[in-house]
Amino acid sequence: MADRVLVVDDEQSLRKVLAATLQREGYEVQVAADGEEALGALDRDGADVVVTDLVMPKMDGLSLLRKVVARHPDVPVIVVTAHGRVDSAVEAMKAGAFDFVTKPFEHTELKAIIAKAARQSDLNARNVVPDEGALRTEIVGKGQQMIELQQIIAKVADAPSTVLIQGESGTGKELVATALHEQSSRRERPFIKINCAAIPRELVEAELFGFEKGAFTGAVQSKPGRFELADGGTLFLDEIGEIPIEMQVKLLRAIQESEFERVGGVKTTRVEVRLIAATSRDLTREIAAGRFREDLFYRLNVVPVILPPLRERREDIPLLVEHFRQKYNARLKKSVEKIEDDALAALASYTWPGNIRELENVLERTILFAEGTNIRAADLPASLRQPRPADDSAPAAPGVPTTPGPLKEIVKEQVQAIERDLIVRGLEVTGNNVTRTAKLLKISRKSLQMKMKEFGLRGED
Numbered sequence: 231m232a233d234r235v236l237v238v239d240d241e242q243s244l245r246k247v248l249a250a251t252l253q254r255e256g257y258e259v260q261v262a263a264d265g266e267e268a269l270g271a272l273d274r275d276g277a278d279v280v281v282t283d284l285v286m287p288k289m290d291g292l293s294l295l296r297k298v299v300a301r302h303p304d305v306p307v308i309v310v311t312a313h314g315r316v317d318s319a320v321e322a323m324k325a326g327a328f329d330f331v332t333k334p335f336e337h338t339e340l341k342a343i344i345a346k347a348a349r350q351s352d353l354n355a356r357n358v359v360p361d362e363g364a365l366r367t368e369i370v371g372k373g374q375q376m377i378e379l380q381q382i383i384a385k386v387a388d389a390p391s392t393v394l395i396q397g398e399s400g401t402g403k404e405l406v407a408t409a410l411h412e413q414s415s416r417r418e419r420p421f422i423k424i425n426c427a428a429i430p431r432e433l434v435e436a437e438l439f440g441f442e443k444g445a446f447t448g449a450v451q452s453k454p455g456r457f458e459l460a461d462g463g464t465l466f467l468d469e470i471g472e473i474p475i476e477m478q479v480k481l482l483r484a485i486q487e488s489e490f491e492r493v494g495g496v497k498t499t500r501v502e503v504r505l506i507a508a509t510s511r512d513l514t515r516e517i518a519a520g521r522f523r524e525d526l527f528y529r530l531n532v533v534p535v536i537l538p539p540l541r542e543r544r545e546d547i548p549l550l551v552e553h554f555r556q557k558y559n560a561r562l563k564k565s566v567e568k569i570e571d572d573a574l575a576a577l578a579s580y581t582w583p584g585n586i587r588e589l590e591n592v593l594e595r596t597i598l599f600a601e602g603t604n605i606r607a608a609d610l611p612a613s614l615r616q617p618r619p620a621d622d623s624a625p626a627a628p629g630v631p632t633t634p635g636p637l638k639e640i641v642k643e644q645v646q647a648i649e650r651d652l653i654v655r656g657l658e659v660t661g662n663n664v665t666r667t668a669k670l671l672k673i674s675r676k677s678l679q680m681k682m683k684e685f686g687l688r689g690e691d
Contacts, residue, residue, distance in 0.1 A: 233257055233278040233351070235252050235257045235277065235279045235280075236260050236268060236271060236277040236279070236281070237249055237259060237260070237282075238261070238263075238265065238282035238283060238294065239263070239286070240263050240264055240287060248340075257348075264286045265293055269298070272301075274669070276302075276672045277305055278351040279307075279328075279348055280294075280298055281344065282294055282307065283310045284312075291309055291310075292321065292325060295309060295322060295326065299326035306347035306348075306350050307326070308330065308331065309327045309329075309330045310332075311331075311332055311333070312332065319459075323422055324420045324463075328350065329346070336448060336450045338447075346430070369402075370550050371543060371550070372549060373543050373546050375543055383409050384413065388414045389533075391533050392485065392504075392505045392529065392531075393507070393532070394535065396508070396513070396535070396536050397536060397538070397539070398537075398585055399584070400585030400587035400588055401540070403508040403537060404423070404508070406535060406537065407464075407468075407508060411504075416464055420462065421463055422459050422464070422465050422466065423466045424456050424465075424466070424468065426468065426470055426471075427469040431474045436449075437456060438477075438481065438490075439490045439491065439492055439499075440492040441455075441492050441493035441495070442492050442495040444494060445492070445493045446494070458499060462502055463503070464503070464504045465505050465506070466508070467505065467507045467508070468508050470509050470530065471510075471513060475521060479523065482529055485505055485526075486529065488500055488502060505530075507530045513527050539585055540585045540586055540589065541581050547574075547578050552569075554589070554597075555593065558594050562597060564598070564600060566597050566600050566603060568604045570605060570607070577610070592611060592614065595652065596610055599659055611651050612651050613648055650681075653678070653682060653685065657687070664678060664679060664682070
């Protein structure tokens with residue numbers, strides 16, 4: 231399916247022009263005249279990217295941004311602000327904006343930012359990088375490893391030392407970075423996040439250090455980078471292992487000297503930034519392979535934080551399950567009172583290759599489709615009710631045959647099984663209403679009908 235962009239602006243002519251431009255680029259576009267209308271459209275139909283003006287009636291862009299971050303944390307928001315209002319841009323970035331562009335803007339510049347945001351949205355959807363919604367408000371866990379983690383955070387939160395957080399995807403690296411910022415004296419200053427995996431190689435320098443007008447094609451005006459926006463606060467570089475090797479020496483200098491030059495500029499800019507980096511890669515292997523600089527690694531690894539995978543902290547699964555039960559009861563307006571013992575046993579015995587993010591996704595859709603007040607093992611996805619290998623050192627995906635076979639075919643079969651299970655349960659909840667099921671699953675009606683046909687579930691609306 232095409233990426234869906236929600237354009238929000240009170241100027242009708244701008245909405246029409248921008249919608250037509252994005253449609254020519256292959257996007258599916260929806261428009262709204264103010265923040266209230268946009269929020270209703272997003273809650274009802276969803277979107278992959280939101281582009282919003284800041285100054286609008288009823289609900290302004292900043293208020294809309296904050297509500298989108300709270301309700302739809304996986305959806306990147308790009309804000310459009312008046313020329314010269316860098317203070318507005320900084321406030322928006324502090325509130326969680328993905329990026330900003332100033333009026334008057336070049337359509338090529340905005341299209342490039344939207345394309346980058348769409349890539350980030352896709353990464354979020356595929357759980358490549360855990361989003362802030364996983365456990366944002368608290369670190370859940372009473373096991374020894376979590377106790378030690380909380381002790382480390384308390385000790386180093388207010389120190390200027392660089393922290394390197396390492397762990398598999400879905401273990402909560404961004405949660406730890408957020409906790410380090412919020413427990414520091416910088417909590418009222420900017421907390422700027424950037425996912426290095428979502429930035430094209432050729433744009434990494436401009437994203438980090440900014441650029442001057444005319445520095446490259448499409449640079450119609452100067453723009454500050456993430457280091458400038460984070461001045462006085464915290465800069466979180468997620469998936470630092472994806473930084474191109476040729477950029478690493480410039481990043482090292484910026485960290486060591488607290489200064490840099492914008493792309494195309496000669497003026498040296500000095501900043502005071504606390505840096506936190508995270509990676510799901512084994513950086514020692516990356517160093518051995520020549521893909522990561524050893525001096526940069528040692529500069530980043532002043533305070534190392536290693537997050538264990540969920541399969542190594544099974545004692546925390548009941549606490550996490552209860553946390554997500556309360557969270558999604560409130561968010562989805564459900565009234566699930568208890569996770570039965572057989573369901574807890576099934577959840578505890580699974581190997582969770584996607585870690586906390588996968589557990590959260592399972593609980594969200596299980597609670598969404600729950601018809602009663604209690605959840606039993608039979609209410610869980612069929613894939614979780616399959617027997618699991620006992621060896622935690624070599625976790626297998628749910629339902630994967632113990633006998634090796636063609637990887638692509640096995641993966642395809644497992645994905646199809648999960649999709650079919652979700653569609654069947656959605657149809658049960660809506661009384662086989664295709665339109666309502668599509669809205670429930672947040673996909674288009676046409677896509678749902680194609681899937682139903684593929685799985686032999688085709689029925690009338």
